[in-house]
Amino acid sequence: MNAAAEIQIESVSMFYKDNKGNDIHALNNVSIDIQKGEFISLLGPSGCGKTTLLRIIADLLEPSMGKVTVCGQTPKETRMQQKYGIVFQNPVLYDWRTVKNNVRLPLEMMKINKTEQNSRIEKQLELVGLTNFKNHYPHQLSGGMQQRVGIARALAIQPEILLMDEPFSALDEFTREKLNEDLLRIWSKTNKTVIFVTHNISESVFLSDRVCVLSPHPGRLSAIVDIDLPRPRTREIRETPEFFSLVSKIRNSFEGV
Amino acid sequence: MNAAAEIQIESVSMFYKDNKGNDIHALNNVSIDIQKGEFISLLGPSGCGKTTLLRIIADLLEPSMGKVTVCGQTPKETRMQQKYGIVFQNPVLYDWRTVKNNVRLPLEMMKINKTEQNSRIEKQLELVGLTNFKNHYPHQLSGGMQQRVGIARALAIQPEILLMDEPFSALDEFTREKLNEDLLRIWSKTNKTVIFVTHNISESVFLSDRVCVLSPHPGRLSAIVDIDLPRPRTREIRETPEFFSLVSKIRNSFEGV
Amino acid sequence: MNKNKTLVLLVWFAGIFALWELGAFSLVNIFHDKMAASKLPYPHEVIATLAKNWQTLSEAGAVTFSKAATGFALGASIGIILAILMSISKIAEQIAFPYLIVSQMIPVLGLAPIIFNLVRNMDASRIIIAAYITFFPVAANMLSGLKSVDIDKRELMYSYAAKKPSIYMKLMLPFSLPYLFSGLKIAAPLSVTASILVDMLGSKNGIGVKLLYSLYGGTKDIFWASVFTSALMGIISYFIVIIAERIFIPWKKEFNTKAGED
Amino acid sequence: GCGSNGDTAASGSSTAGSSASTSGSSESTASTAAPDKITLQLKWLPQSQFMGYYVAQEKGYYKEQGIDIEILPGGSDIIPEQQVYNGVADIGVTWVSSLMKYQGQGWDLVETAQIFQKSALLLVSKTKAGIKTPADLKGKKVGSWFGGNEYELYAMIESAGLNRDKDLKLVQQDYTMDQLINDEIEAASAMTYNEYGLLLESGIPEAELSKLDMNEHNVAMLEDCLFVNSEWLAKNEDVFVRFLKASIKGWEEACKDPEAAGNIVFNVDKSVSLEHQVYMAKEVAKLVVPEGFDAAKIGYIDNKAIQQTADYALKYGLLTKAADISKCVNSKYWEQAAAK
């Protein structure tokens, strides 16, 4: 156990109740230490507990067993200090707010002044390529566009800890790769901690310092793979043999499940 | 124009209205002929109009201009004959039905007898790996599991025409690849027409007879690529140079946008 | 209802009781209001009267309550049917809704003779009047539920070329159940009101009769005890709807309230 | 005009009309034939105001006449004229002026007996308000039930030379006396037999109250009478005569022993105290059989009083044209019934 770790996940288990009152064992004894400024990915098959783990870290869910420490305090305290920025698996936009105002939402909450709000909104919408849609309502957007609004909203916070749950799953490969790079650029400038849920192995390799592979039923940590590719990473790195070998290493640890 | 085509899309354009009443040009003059039994993919960046086109074919939307013919009749007539099976981009499950009963929904509508219903449900849930969750409610499932229920529901219909809107986007690569193969197996056995929206190039190459690449703002057909890989296709084909060359061909046509 | 909620409810009623008691006390002793007994009588006295006359009041209450149930059943059914008709056709809604509002503006005093002439039977007229008073909130709520159905959920049905009956049975109705139940929660106590009003249209017994006679006969204590009884019936009817809601909406198991706030 | 007159009814005065006519008025045969069902619509709640009918019912006088009676209570939302015209009830109790108004509008209703011979309406005030004569009403807030009950007040006000719109403020009363007790109004409408008694029972001593009596100021209009739909009457003459017979007998008995009558009414409905019911019975007796009135003539229609009622109704705006008394009223059945 590393005392200096920014996020300590200690033997976390999670049981849900099904509608007959039986336990569904979603996570089993997961322990991970995450360093400050680290970019870590959670990888695993559908239903293995990635979202569950993320929600526990974000204090949206209490673990049934075990404990999570974030910045030396409870997740709740961290949450109360507004240190989290979360991209949810479904975009969770507010129907009554336009794109612009959905992104503005957390900024209002953080008492950021209006001009700063506007400039951040501009910047993030630019980043995700939605500048022309800023006055649209969510129901007027395509699925991928909605997801991008959710990304812009989380990035606009410039959070200490960025939790992203399959943020790019609804995006085409090009937008995805572009946003991968943008994300890395932002991250390297600000040195925030990122926990990134994905089911795309090469994405996880491209982005992360470490990749945590979860196996399902119940969700267990089956491997942690260090990604020792140099940074800054650019598009070209995807073509290198090191990259491929890491991808297949992970794929194997995955398949071994 | 091919008179024998199962689905004829003729110069279809689509305008939405934004909230100021201005037109949003979503599709511009798209024409595609799709043969009976063909597996065709729609590929394109987020917001380029893939869903819009699919919805027009499915008679969920009227094109602003142009016309679509399906099986020699209007999409409406085809819809009324219950020939469509659709996987929506978000799973669209009914909260008040369990997994099992969500899959059952279209079967009830098609007046299929109860034993047949049950056997089809079993089979499809088996296929998507949700047998153990058949009595759960949608809110008790992970994102990817919900999407798989949507897939099972569409397959259970055994439709003439299968329209799939990014069905595997929330799935991990392994599940995805497995389902890719399952889908091909089912398709080759039944020889149904499939229109498959995806933003995953290699998936589109693996699955399709032809890949239609759309470019955005407004959505236009920028290329149609024939995939002349032999069938039946198995996992191994993904490693062949032909596969790679097709992928990069499409990637290029894509990037050329 | 669990023990906790019962307790909460008890605290509520105790609180209201105490406040009321205080109010009555100050009316008598601080404001020296000579109308105190009819403005705000001591609740303990009302309850004492209620206890003393429990036999007659509960009998009268039962008569009224059973009529309320009939009126409610009919009114709610009409409300649901109207809402469905209005949701099936926008034109129907545009035609009907304004006239439903108009219908609600016709007081029973003007309506009763017309209804009687229609059905030529006093008991039937009474039931119709009770239903007439009850149906509107059900219709309005149900309609707003039917109109709130997510568009993608509708499209799924549409893609199956589902017929109207299955669309309603399998989608629209289940979806709008929570809305319907809101309407029923409003309508259930209202049906007690309606039934009381119908009592007043020349019935021989019922809590409405007690209310009217005691009001005009100057028996203030019975009047207030009857008011309490009708309120109590309202609460009972409300709880019946709540129980029904639990039974009919099992999938709505508070998965929204689970994530509390700080 | 007052709708169809008594002629049509008179023409069928033979016993041919009714199927139950064979049982006639002989008191013994009633038990064999099925009794005729009759519904009576009261103008107000079941109280000693209507004790005659309750006594007759209780003592079986209707049964003796081969009548199965149902007495429908009234209330603030019930208009007896409409109930009878629509056929909800066969026979109704209402105030004469109100009936005249309906007749004037074309409702085919006819008065057949006058139960109350005097007006029972009072204007009651607290002595401290200083209202001793109608003229003292000037500048006061005066309560009325309206809806046809205001014309005696109009007559009283204008007979004192006051203008009812300018010289005082007439407001609506809610059928309780609370507004007077609460000093929201200075004078309130009250019936001698009911509201006035309620005031006393509420603890206000009689000495603190002053009342203006319509009869004393010669502005009385007739109140409780029996009326029917002419069409119905034509088909049910015999039953109706038998009904009148039993009712008169009931009233006679009730006025003889109001205490007992009050008790009988109390047993019908206990929401009002026995004490008040008995008080009411005693007061009502004074209206049905006033001093000097022959108890055998209960229900007698005094054309002079009717005429005065009609005159005031016309003068103070209830009626727009004079009522033809001969068509509004038909005494024939009462005469048949009263003839022993």
Next chain:
Amino acid sequence: MTDKLKSTLWPLSIGVLTLLIWQLGGFHALLDLKPFQLPVPTGIASTLAQNLTKALRDCGITVSGAIVGMIIGSSIGFLIAVVATVFPKWGYGGLTVVSAFNAIPIVALSPIMNRWFSTGMGQKIGVVTVVTMAAMAINAYRGLTDLKPFSLDLMKSYAANRRTVFFRLRLPNCLPSVFTALKINITSSMIAAIVSEYFATSTSGLGFGIKDNLRKAEMAMGWSYITIAALAGIVLYLIISMVERRAVKWHASQRIK
């Protein structure tokens, strides 16, 4: 535009047809009514024309009482819903209490309010207040608590306090329900105001006019007052639905074709 035209033309033409049937004695034949029981439209109209100023004055009195009472009652109802939302444990009782009030008939309430308020207006407002509380409380409660999945999680992740959650999430979310309640309350406030006037210490208002005239066999007068009440009700309803269309245009109910 044509849609708007249709939406007024249809009800209007039905109304005209109804009036015509009524005028020509259709209802009288059907219901076996005499014109002196139910006057014909022209009779009502000419009576109304003769007494228009008085009728309008009475209408003003009733409508203003109804509106003020509705505003107070709806506000109280809303407040109760808020309490029930913010303090779920305790607020639950408030909803029960409010439904108890809903079971006290106007006929009993009016004399009570006569004691409490010496003026007709005060009494009217008092009655309407009590009558309109429940519909608002119950509907607003549903609107405040029936949130889309995860929308509360989003707020929680911002460490939003109750106040913020309330104003930024619950309040906009409950708007559609509030409008439903207002539509119900429009009618119930009018009828409550009217019936309260049956017993008010005053001789003005539509209720007095209706009752006084109907009792005195002045049917045309009585029905002209009923007509005015109906018209006032419609106008109030139209105002509410116009505001609704503007305020909740993002909601599904405003988007169905």
